[in-house]
Amino acid sequence: MKEKQDMIDKLLKGNETFRNTTFKDHKELYSELVKGQQPPVLWIGCSDSRLQTGHITGTQAGTLFMHRNIGNMAPANDWSLATVLEYGIKHLKVQHIVICGHSDCGAMKALDKDLEDVYVPNWLNNAIEAKKRVDARIKKPSTPNEQKDRSRMIEQENVRLQIEHLRTYPIVAKAEKEKKIQIHGMYYDLETGALIEIV
Numbered sequence: 001m002k003e004k005q006d007m008i009d010k011l012l013k014g015n016e017t018f019r020n021t022t023f024k025d026h027k028e029l030y031s032e033l034v035k036g037q038q039p040p041v042l043w044i045g046c047s048d049s050r051l052q053t054g055h056i057t058g059t060q061a062g063t064l065f066m067h068r069n070i071g072n073m074a075p076a077n078d079w080s081l082a083t084v085l086e087y088g089i090k091h092l093k094v095q096h097i098v099i100c101g102h103s104d105c106g107a108m109k110a111l112d113k114d115l116e117d118v119y120v121p122n123w124l125n126n127a128i129e130a131k132k133r134v135d136a137r138i139k140k141p142s143t144p145n146e147q148k149d150r151s152r153m154i155e156q157e158n159v160r161l162q163i164e165h166l167r168t169y170p171i172v173a174k175a176e177k178e179k180k181i182q183i184h185g186m187y188y189d190l191e192t193g194a195l196i197e198i199v
Helices: 002-025 027-034 053-057 079-091 106-110 120-124 128-137 144-166 170-177
Strands: 041-046 064-069 096-102 182-188 195-198
Touching: 002 027, 041 079, 053 064, 064 079, 079 170, 096 144, 106 120, 106 144, 128 144, 144 182, 144 195, 170 182
Parallel strands: 041 064, 041 096, 096 182
Antiparallel strands: 182 195
16 A cells, blocks of 8 residues: 555655646746647547657647547547547647557557457457558568567558548548648657657
């Protein structure tokens, strides 16, 4: 129990440091954010703890309206995502929607496993087509490097697939047709820190 409390104490101490440095140094920005938000970007990313989205993009608070889940999915008919899309497009007037995948994604690796979990396999079905597309294009990997390349290909193909799913939402299709939003695929490499655009 003490270790658990130590972690919470660490978070609270970190907040104190944040208030005394970043928050204090950018007081004007945070005072403006109290009045409301007008983020230009809706960011759909993975829940992976290694991705601190504001840090990897070098953006300040108030820039990214975020929706995160396992495997950066944009499944059709998902109430949580639908609500984020509606609020982001209709009320916040975001101009860009980004779906960002990343290297060493546990969700994409799990597509190759027979999981005994209750919820995870059903959720991962939203990405299974990405795996099928890649495996139809390449030979079966026979070396660790080939396996790594295959994983990256699946991670990036999943970004493309989720963009397809995203466009099935009427509010997205309408906003894109009217040129109110642009949709982008991105991929973050944990080894290099590089963020690239996926086309």
